Amino acid sequence: MLTLLFDGVAxxxxxxxxxxxxxxxxxxxxxxxxxxxxxxxAGGYVLVLLMQRHGWPFLACLPAAFVATALVGAALxxxxxxxxxxxxxxxxxxxxxxxxxMAVAAVDFGMGSSQVNVQTPPWLQGRFELGSGExxxxxxxxxxxxxxxxxxxxxxxxxILAGTRFGSRLRAAVDDPRVAAGLGIxxxxxxxxxxxxxxxxxxxxxALGVDILGLDPSFPFKFMVYFLIVCAVxxxxxxTGPLLAALVLGIADVFGKYYVPKLGGFIVYVLMxxxxxxxxxxxxxxxxxx
Amino acid sequence: xxKLIPALAMLAAVLATGPARAxxxxxxxxxxxxxxxxxxxxxxxxxxxxxxxxAQNGDKAGGRKVEVIIKDDGSVPDATRRLAQELVVNDxxxxxxxxxxxxxxxxxxxxxxxxxxxxVVMAAATSSITEASPYVVRTSFTLPQAAVALAEWANKxxxxxxxxxVADYGPGFDAEKYxxxxxxxxxxxxxxxxxxxxxxxxxxxxxxxxxxxxxxALFVFLPSGxxxxxxxxxxxxxxxxxxxxxxATGDVTDDDQLADMGDVALGVVNSHHYSAAHPSAANRxxxxxxxxxxKFRPNFMAVGGxxxxxxIYKALDATKGAGGEALLNAMKxxxxxSPRGQVLIDAQTRDIxxxxxxxxxxxxxxxxxxxxxxxxxxxxxxxxxx
Numbered sequence: 001m002l003t004l005l006f007d008g009v010a011x012x013x014x015x016x017x018x019x020x021x022x023x024x025x026x027x028x029x030x031x032x033x034x035x036x037x038x039x040x041x042a043g044g045y046v047l048v049l050l051m052q053r054h055g056w057p058f059l060a061c062l063p064a065a066f067v068a069t070a071l072v073g074a075a076l077x078x079x080x081x082x083x084x085x086x087x088x089x090x091x092x093x094x095x096x097x098x099x100x101x102m103a104v105a106a107v108d109f110g111m112g113s114s115q116v117n118v119q120t121p122p123w124l125q126g127r128f129e130l131g132s133g134e135x136x137x138x139x140x141x142x143x144x145x146x147x148x149x150x151x152x153x154x155x156x157x158x159x160i161l162a163g164t165r166f167g168s169r170l171r172a173a174v175d176d177p178r179v180a181a182g183l184g185i186x187x188x189x190x191x192x193x194x195x196x197x198x199x200x201x202x203x204x205x206x207a208l209g210v211d212i213l214g215l216d217p218s219f220p221f222k223f224m225v226y227f228l229i230v231c232a233v234x235x236x237x238x239x240t241g242p243l244l245a246a247l248v249l250g251i252a253d254v255f256g257k258y259y260v261p262k263l264g265g266f267i268v269y270v271l272m273x274x275x276x277x278x279x280x281x282x283x284x285x286x287x288x289x290x
Numbered sequence: 291x292x293k294l295i296p297a298l299a300m301l302a303a304v305l306a307t308g309p310a311r312a313x314x315x316x317x318x319x320x321x322x323x324x325x326x327x328x329x330x331x332x333x334x335x336x337x338x339x340x341x342x343x344x345a346q347n348g349d350k351a352g353g354r355k356v357e358v359i360i361k362d363d364g365s366v367p368d369a370t371r372r373l374a375q376e377l378v379v380n381d382x383x384x385x386x387x388x389x390x391x392x393x394x395x396x397x398x399x400x401x402x403x404x405x406x407x408x409x410v411v412m413a414a415a416t417s418s419i420t421e422a423s424p425y426v427v428r429t430s431f432t433l434p435q436a437a438v439a440l441a442e443w444a445n446k447x448x449x450x451x452x453x454x455x456v457a458d459y460g461p462g463f464d465a466e467k468y469x470x471x472x473x474x475x476x477x478x479x480x481x482x483x484x485x486x487x488x489x490x491x492x493x494x495x496x497x498x499x500x501x502x503x504x505x506x507a508l509f510v511f512l513p514s515g516x517x518x519x520x521x522x523x524x525x526x527x528x529x530x531x532x533x534x535x536x537x538a539t540g541d542v543t544d545d546d547q548l549a550d551m552g553d554v555a556l557g558v559v560n561s562h563h564y565s566a567a568h569p570s571a572a573n574r575x576x577x578x579x580x581x582x583x584x585k586f587r588p589n590f591m592a593v594g595g596x597x598x599x600x601x602i603y604k605a606l607d608a609t610k611g612a613g614g615e616a617l618l619n620a621m622k623x624x625x626x627x628s629p630r631g632q633v634l635i636d637a638q639t640r641d642i643x644x645x646x647x648x649x650x651x652x653x654x655x656x657x658x659x660x661x662x663x664x665x666x667x668x669x670x671x672x673x674x675x676x
Contacts, residue, residue, distance in 0.1 A: 007494055113330035117518050117550060127528055140526050214490065214519060216328070222490055257495035264487065 002137040004254055010143035012250025013150035014212060016243050018205035018223070019230035020157075021198025027236030028174045029191055031081065032089055034096035036202055036227055037220030038103035043069045043203025044215040045107060048116045058121045062149075062207055069203025074196035081195065082188075100220050108217040115216045146208055153201075157239055170194060174237060229272045233282055241284035316355040317384050317611050319602060320377030322370055322398070324390035325362035328489060331515045331546050332390040332413050333362065336595035338584045343599040346579065351603040352611035359383065365390055367397035374398040378405045384606070384613035385410060387598050391513065392416040392460035399423035408605075408618040412598040413591050416460035417673025420641045427621045427640045429601055429633075430594040431563040433464035433511065434672040436539040439646035440561035441472030443664065444507060444537060451479045453505040455496060457512050458485040465511035465539060468672060481505050491516065493523040500534065501527065507535040510542050514591060517542040518551055525554030540565070540660060543651055545589035548658045555658060558651045563644050564590040564630040567659035576629035590630075597628045601635060634668070641671045 022036040043065040050056040050064055080099075084092050120142055127140045161167040172180040173190045181187045206215070213223065226249070234245030249268055256267030263270070275283060321340060323333035337360060349356050359381060363370040370389070377383045378401060386402060387410040389395040395414040399422035402409040411419055411428040420426045444452070452473055456462035462485065470480045481503045484496050491512075500508050508529075512520055520542060524530060540562020543555060566577050566587050576596065580588040588596075605620035623637040634643040646669045649660040 004495070004498060007498070108326060113326040113328075114515060115328075115519060117522070119552070125526070127526065129528070138528065142526065211522075212494075218327075254495050257492060258499060261484065261496065261499075265492075 002131070002135055003139075004258055005251065006137060006139050007143065008251030008254035009247060010140075010147050010250070011212070011254060012247035013147050014205060014209050015226060015230055015250055016246035017150050017153060017208065018202055019227040019234075019242050019246060020239065021195075021201045022227050023231045023234065023236045023242045024174075024194055024198050026231055028170070028194055029085060031085060032092050032096065033081075034093060034224060035099040035103065035220075036096075036199075037224040038100045039069050039073060039199040039202040040206035040209070040223070041103065041107065041215070041217070041219040042072060043200075043206035044210045044219065045111060045116075045206075046203065047207035047210060048111075048118060048215065051118055052116075058118075058124070062204060065207035066200040066204040069206075070196045070200030073199025074192060076199075077192050077195040082191075100224075104217050104220060111217070113217055115214050116210070118210050120211055142211055146212070149208065154239065154243055161239065166190075166193070226268065229268065233272060233275050235282035235284045238284060241282065245283060316357040317352070317606065317613075318357045318359055318377075318381050320374065320381065320383035320386045321358055321360045322363050322373050322377070322386065322388040322394070323360060324365040324394075325360070327364040327366070329365045329390045329513065329515060331544075332591045333388075335546060335586075335589055335591040336388060336390075336412055338580065339588060339592035339595035340599055342576075342580055342583055343596050343603075345583070347599075347603060352606035352609060354606070354611040356603070356606070363390075363394060365394065367391075367393040370394040371397040371401065374401045378407055383407065384611075384617060385602050387602065388412055388595075389414045392419060395419045395426070396422055396460075399426060402426065406614045408613075408621060410598045410601060410621070412594040414461075415464075417464050417671055418460075420639055420674075424640075425618055427601065427618070427635060428642050429598040429635070431590070431642060431644065432671045432673055433461045433539065434468040435563070435644075435646050435669050436561045437465045437467075437469040437511070438472050438672045439648065439666045439669065440509070440537055440539065440559075441469045441476070442666070443559065443561065443648045444473065444509075445476040445478065449478065449507045449535065449537070451481055451505045452507050452509050453482045453484065453500050453503050454480065454509045455484045455486065455500065456510070457488050457491070457516070459488045459513075461513070462488075462511055464673065469509055486512070488513065491519075493520050494527070497523055497527045497529060501529060501532060505534060507537050510536065510538040512538075512542050514541050514544050514546065514589070517544050518547040521551045521555050525552070530554050535559070540590060540649065543649075543660055545587045545660065546591075548651070548660070549587065551658065553653075555651045556653065559648065560651070560660065561646055561648050562590060562660070563646055564593045565647060565649050565660035565662055567654070567661055568630060568647075569662075570627075570629070570631065572627055573629040588629075593628060593630050597626075597630075597633060600626065600628070632668070636670065639671065639674050641674065643668055643670050645669065 018040050025031055025033050046065040046068045047061045050061045084095055124142045127138050130137045169185045169190055173187050177187050230242050230246045234241035252271050253268050257264050323336055325333040361373040363373055385408045389411050390413045392414045395411050402425040403423040409426045413430050415433050417432045417434050420428055454466050456466045536558045538560045540560045543560050545566040601621050605617050608620035609616045625634045631645045636643050646666040647662040648664040649662045651658055652661045
């Protein structure tokens with residue numbers, strides 16, 4: 001059971017890294033970016049290409065995936081996304097889902113349809129076993145690595161948000177963009193940097209998740225729903241909201257597949273419906289201002 | 291009089307070329323494969339094998355030119371049915387072939403019956419497919435063949451408690467039923483029967499369940515293409531060191547992915563109808579030619595496609611290019627040597643009768659191969675004998 005709990009936590013933290021960019025974009029720019037899954041997929045394929053075609057070591061590919069996806073995100077924000085901010089939500093949805101289809105088709109054409117496999121480095125293979133019998137805690141090294149990276153990210157991001165000037169500008173812009181602009185905060189630049197960072201995080205999550213979630217051109221379609229659920233349940237106005245929501249969902253998913261395999265992946269949806277019926281604004285948001 | 295002779299000559303010329311023109315019309319074969327999507331590796335292998343057959347045997351059969359039309363159904367059965375309909379009505383194909391997964395074959399069966407077009411199933415493996423239409427001929431294999439052969443081996447080798455893990459669709463049900471029935475018949479125990487979804491399966495929680503059940507052996511069936519992800523999880527969860535033997539149908543140690551699976555696959559005993567390491571002259575020729583034309587090894591899907599083309603060509607030779615009922619009858623009862631071994635297309639069931647090999651994954655020349663060490667000869671489909 002402890003092993004299951006650990007697996008759920010690892011899965012949840014991966015979901016958190018993947019969904020955080022989406023939550024910030026939705027909260028900050030009020031923009032529903034359904035192409036977020038495509039950024040995650042891009043990060044995953046950057047890792048695969050660098051590792052398999054150019055022989056880069058695993059640890060070097062992770063920051064590379066982050067940077068590459070962040071650059072793509074910045075470029076797209078400046079050119080394609082900016083004119084869409086003022087448009088109604090339906091237009092944003094149609095635009096971003098169209099972008100996703102294009103990305104999926106391009107990757108399918110360029111990389112083929114089958115699942116890609118990455119060989120994780122030997123120091124990340126194997127597991128630690130603590131305890132015995134019912135209370136065995138088996139921690140796969142790779143999952144342990146993911147938990148460590150995500151915890152570090154979460155702490156780092158919280159520090160940035162609370163401790164730096166950029167962080168306070170970001171929080172101001174999230175709270176009320178008009179007043180923030182009136183105070184001289186360059187809201188445009190904050191948006192650009194935040195979107196790039198969020199996309200980069202998605203790319204990093206995609207790269208980390210290749211081993212656990214698998215990677216093929218239909219990745220955005222398979223996992224976009226989970227990211228949206230994390231944002232809906234966790235709210236979009238903090239970091240801890242999506243973090244706790246992702247953990248709850250990850251643990252519920254793993255436990256559900258173990259104890260009630262017939263329901264399998266449906267457990268997540270049941271949980272989401274239950275939580276949203278109880279608190280429609282999400283678990284951790286204050287009353288919505290829009 | 292002057293005008294009459296040229297006119298008569300022209301008339302004679304037209305009459306003479308008339309029937310000859312009809313004779314040189316190409317005969318078309320519709321090949322419906324999953325070239326994209328989850329089963330893309332199946333499509334890739336079969337397409338390569340068909341191309342190899344045509345390269346080796348020419349594009350003429352029954353005195354006519356054979357044109358193979360490849361269509362991609364992406365493993366979506368509705369698309370398969372629509373493509374089959376278009377091929378039969380628009381292109382007037384003389385035979386349909388391919389069918390990467392069971393649902394695709396089942397969806398096309400009514401069209402084969404209605405249009406009296408023989409349907410050669412080169413990949414799908416559920417027993418009941420040949421009963422869905424009297425026009426279905428199979429050159430792949432059936433899961434009951436593999437499952438029963440493996441269950442017999444398990445019983446002879448001290449495996450008493452098993453857990454079975456299969457994918458949640460037709461061939462998976464066949465594999466689970468026939469394997470567990472045979473184990474129970476030999477007074478073994480089935481501790482649990484687990485299923486994973488056909489699309490995007492998550493092996494982590496289900497492997498944890500296997501670990502907790504502590505059987506002698508874990509029996510696995512997964513569709514071609516999921517084996518590598520499964521083996522990785524199997525190793526990552528420490529199951530290869532936990533004393534639980536992994537036995538499977540050969541789809542899990544698929545030649546297409548075996549080379550990339552790593553040492554965790556060593557020693558896995560599995561049962562299947564084709565191994566790229568099969569030590570016959572015909573197979574060595576096939577594998578060498580295949581690898582020379584493509585960068586990858588042939589797997590059991592490729593052999594199904596290769597033999598399917600052989601069945602179609604020889605049947606066309608017998609009917610001199612005609613289709614319909616005559617072509618179907620020419621396919622029944624064909625007996626020949628395939629790269630996998632001796633093969634017979636049963637005249638009554640239209641299913642394939644072949645040797646089922648028991649193999650173990652071993653390393654030869656630095657690469658992993660399925661090395662055969664035992665066989666059940668001329669195995670008919672157990673699914674038809676119940």
